Amino acid sequence: MEKLPVGTDGRVVKPDRGHRKSKVSRDVETDIEILYKAVPQLAKVFRIIDKIGEGTFSSVYLGEAQMRDGRREMFALKHLIPTSHPTRIAAELQCLTVAGGRENVIGVTYCFRKEDHVVIVMPYMEHQAIVV
Known part of the structure; x- marks a missing residue:
């Protein structure tokens, strides 16, 4: 497993959306380690950089992949909670597969x-926070 870069204070350093360096909290660091152990492939x-979202049924992480042509691409890795019902997981995957890539729906x-851990990987889209 590739180690995340560590700052002088021993905390993991990650690039933020402005590509400056900022720190990942210990809780997020632990969540990333747990995800790597649950789904080692x-x-x-x-290289999982940060946790960028969390909901009732999943957590979403920002990950970077080195492509064969040398480019680095960013992806959103959606880790479905292990207690999610298999039918719900299958339905979500089917919707994303059928509708994905069209009509403003991100594809898989x-x-x-x-085992009971599922991670759906989608392209990461830079965006501004939605304020309600």
Whole structure:
């Protein structure tokens, strides 16, 4: 597993949206380690940089992949909670696969599964926070 860069104070350093360096909290660092342990094949493809969202049924992480042509691409890795019902997971994957890539719906790039852990990988789109 590739290690995340560490600052002088021992905390993980990550690029923020402005490409400056900022720090990942210890809780997020722990969540990333847990995700790598739950789905170890992710470490072969992605360097997980940060947790960028969390909801009732999933957490979303920002990951970077080194492409074969040398480019680096950013992806959103959606880790579905292990207690999610398999039918719900299948329905979400089907919707994203059928509608994805059209009509402003992000498509699925990859999907990883190990036991009851499922990670849906989608292109990461830079965006501004929505204020309600």
